[in-house]
Amino acid sequence: MRDPIGSAAIALIAATAWLPVVFLVRSYRKRINDVHRLGNDLARTRAELQACEADLKHAQTLACAGTTQDIVEREELEASLREQREFFRLISESIGEHIAVLDLEGQRLYNSPSYRQIFGDTRELRGSDSFADVHPDDRERVQQVFKETTRTGRGQEIEYRLVRQDGSVRHMASTGRVITDQQGRAARVVVVSHDITDRKQAEQWERIAATAFESQQGMFITDAHSVILRVNQAFSTITGYSAADCVGRTPKMLSSGRHDAAFYAAMRASIEGTGVWRGEIWNRRKNGEVFAEWLTISAVRDSEGKVTHYVSALTDVSEYKAAQEEIERLAFYDALTGLPNRRLLHDRLRVAIATSARSDRQGALLFIDLDNFKTLNDTLGHDMGDHLLRQVAKRLSGCVRERDTVARLGGDEFVIMLDDLDGRTDEAAGQCRIVGEKVLAVLNHPYDLAGHEYQNTPSIGVTLFGGQHGSAIDDLMKRADLAMYEAKAAGRNTLRFFDPRMQAVVTARAALEKDLREAIRKQDFVLYYQPQVDGVGRIIGAEALLRWQHEQRGIVSPAEFIPLAEETGLILPLGLWVLETACAQAALWAAQPGREHFTVSVNVSARxxxxxxxxxxxxxxxxxxxxxxxxxxxxxxxxxxDNIEDTIVKMTALKERGVSFSLDDFGTGYSSLSYLKRLPLDQLKIDQSFVRDLLTDPNDEVIARTIITLAASLGLSVIAEGVETVEQRDVLAAQGCHAYQGYLFSPPLPAADFARFLQAP
Structure with a gap:
């Protein structure tokens, strides 16, 4: 990329360089006219002197006697001639012009000393051919002008090249004037010349600068206040802005908005410190298109070092950037599917492994191989095979998060890299299984191959990385590959983990999920109810607790299946069943005399x-x-x-209908008074983890007391769960808590047993 500083500076200098030349030429012309007039006077004086000398030479002796003659006039004439010669010499040496007197054939009769001084000529020039030093290419033209001058008596100005004794060339401008004798005939030619080499070079540089300024590189010039003074055609072509659009405005008109204030501050600092800034910048064309350009800004300073202008040169590098992106795409992305290739996968995997080590989180590789892909290529052709691979790539990309990576290794082999998984092995394995099962389901859907419906299945091998698992990339790839072959050996269209213990966990979770779905379909669930009592032992309500009556396992704890229901989304139909069953039971109990205000508490999942x-x-x-x-x-x-505003809206809408709200497990999470005071709550529930060690751990006692005090200050009721002893109840009562739930009063009971408990005296 060319640096525009020199060419632009030349353009500025050349634009004004011709001004002193004009005044110089005018001065020279006046001097030339003076010299011509002097030459005519000198010629006439010389002619008179020569006539006198001729008369003396041819005078005949008339007598032997001596004679005398008055020569005062002759001496005065000679003195005048010497004076005029000296005057001519002084003028010719002082005016800086090069003066030559030529005969009518162009032979030199006189040359001013400046000729030798400037042209470095040591020869005796008198009597030499004046045309011999003219450049051969200009000689004939100069001779023609000289002949025309002697013939017509009218001088002409001519420009030509003169070759110096050392071979260098100078540009000259000469004007000839004819000097006549007493009969008015041409006798001599006085030629006054001056060196115009500097002017010619300035004109040449001006043309070069103008050509450079109008090059393919966009250029614009501003004043010291960054106001645009001039732009070239390339600038208009690149940006779409004409000169009329730009002149008088600042380069801010091109701003794309992609760069912050720090970027422009660094640019200004560079220009102020070094006089130049170079870099890539995103600007906006007149049509609104944002494009990348390489920009060079140079400061132009005067003799005192003060900035007078800024010269900027820009090159549109959009195509270069596109080429770079294409090169990167070819280097790091699969040409068929557009997915990352093996090289990019390894780069991202290396970063993910390092991140996993720092964060104590785990990651996973899912190695996916399409079953019987060769058969497709053999039957329908490789074009259909490529079509299938593109569809598989699209489906796989839709199965993962944005931060995950789906890559194609080649052929029908794909890899999914999952990062930022749970730090616990069993949880991370469960997350992998969910993704793997989703991939299996998605890739089992039929494919449309140019009108042909085609069914294909994958085999998936999984391995974890990070934590206690190995982190070498090659080892991870081998493990995932081995696990994939285990999946094929198991009958294909399935998923296998490299670690057998992990596989056992995943298998158990898969079986549990299958049973859970079946249980929801058959409604193999039951609600247990644990009573809530007040300070005098009166039953004021109950909490509904879900139980799963498994055919082989018996009663399954909610702690075992509720997290799985949350992950799989099965919590939604299950939660609706709990709400419907609990409300129906609450209506039955509230219908009993004296139990109009009996409440049933139902846990609601986040999902x-x-x-x-x-x-x-x-x-x-x-x-x-x-x-x-x-x-x-x-x-x-x-x-x-997650969304406090949405939470408040929903709670408020239900509370206006009469539904009350209790904040469960208060104090175990990230409690915030700022949101607590905004929520339309009715009750805070002291978690059983604080009640369990209430009598032995001072911290738990302080936390319980603080929650009770906070509830009172907010106008909320408070209830403690997990109360198992009278001593715990008494401590809570002494602190101001007068509602309890726990085994001290009753364990959770089925609805029938709870009904009998209500009737007990």
Whole structure:
């Protein structure tokens, strides 16, 4: 890329360099006219002197006697001639012009001393041919002008080249004037010349600068205040802005908005410190298109070092950037599918491994191989095979998060890299299994291959990395590959882990999910109810707790299947069943005399609460016969933090209908008073983890007391769960908590047993 500083500076200098030349030429012309007049006077004086000398030479002796003659006039004439010669010499040496007197054949009769001084000539020039020093290419033209001058008596100005004794060439401008004798005939020619080499070079540089300024490189010149003074055609072609659009405005008109203030501050600092800035910048064309350009800005300073102008040169590098991107695409991306190739996968995997080591999080590789792909190529051809691979790539990309990587290794082999998985092995394996099962389901859908419906299945091998698992890239690839072959050996269209223990965990979770889906379909669930009592032992409500009655396992703990239901989305139909069953039971108990205010508390999952129609779903359940005042929804702190505004809107809508809210497990999460005071809560629930060691751990006692005090200050009721001893109850009562739930009063009971518990004296 060319540096525009020199060419632009030349353009500025050349634009004004001709001004002193004009004044110089005018001065020279006046001097030339003076010399011509002097030459004519000198010629006439010389002619008179020569006539006198001729008369004396041819005078005949008339007598032997001596004679005398008055020579005063002759001496005065000779003195005048010497004076004029000296005057001519002084003028010719002082005016800086090169004066020559030639005869009518062009032979030199006189040359001013300046000729030798400037042209370095040591020869005796008198009597030499004046045309011999003219450049051969100009000689004939100069001779023709000289002849025309002697013939017509009218001088002409002519420019030509003169060759110096050392061979160098100078440009000259000469004017000849004819000097006549007493009869008015041409006798001599006085030629006054001056060296115009500097002017010619300036004109040449001006043409070069003008040509450079109008080059293919965009250029613009501003004043010291960055106001645009001039732009070239290339600038207009690149940006779309004409000179009329730009002149008088600043380069800010080109700003794309992609660079911050720090970028421009660094640019200004570079120009102020070094006089130049070079770099890549994104600007905007007149049509709004943003493009990349390489920009050079140079400061132009005067003799005192003060900035007078800025010269900027820009080159559109959009095509270069596109070429770079194409090169990168060819180097790092698969040409058929557009997915990252093996090289880019290894680069990203190297970064993911390092990140995993720092964050104590795990990652995974899923090695995917299409089953019986060779058969497709053999039957329908490689074009159909390529078509299938492109569709597979698109489907795989839709199965993962944006930060994950889907790569094609070659042939029908693909790899998915998952990062930022759970730090625990079993949880990370479960996350991998979810993705793997999604991939299996998506790739099992039929493919449309140019009108042919085609069914294909994958085999998937999985290995984890980070934590206790090896981190060498080659080893990871081998493990995933081996696991993939295990999947093929197991009958294909399945998923296998490299670690057998992990495989056992994944298999167990897969079996549990299958059973859970079947249980939801058959409604193999039951609600247990744990009583909530007040300070005098009166039953004021109950918490509904879900139990799974498994055919082989018996009663399955919620801690075992609720997280799986959350991950798979099965919590939504399960949560709706719990809400419907609990509300129906609450309506039965509230119908009993004296139990109009009996409440049933139902835990709501985060996924369930985030449903856009959650409020409508609850109201529809209540419309089946339950009273909203008998329903209390228990929320956890973590689910409230995701979208506090949406949470407040939903809670407010339900509370206006009579539903109450309790904040479960308060103090175990990231409690925030700023949101706590905004939420339309009715109750805080002291978590059993604080109640369990209430009598032995001072910290738990302080936390429980603080929660009770906070609830009172916010106008909320408070209840403690996990109360198992009278001593715990008494400490809580002394601190101001008068509602309890725990085994001290009763374990969770089936509905029938709970009904009998209500009737007990």
């Amino acid at each position: 369930q609460f985030r449903l856009p129609n959650f409020v409508e779903q609850v109201l529809a359940v209540l419309a089946a016969g339950a009273n909203a005042r008998n329903l209390e929804l228990e929320l956890t702190e973590s689910m409230l933090l």
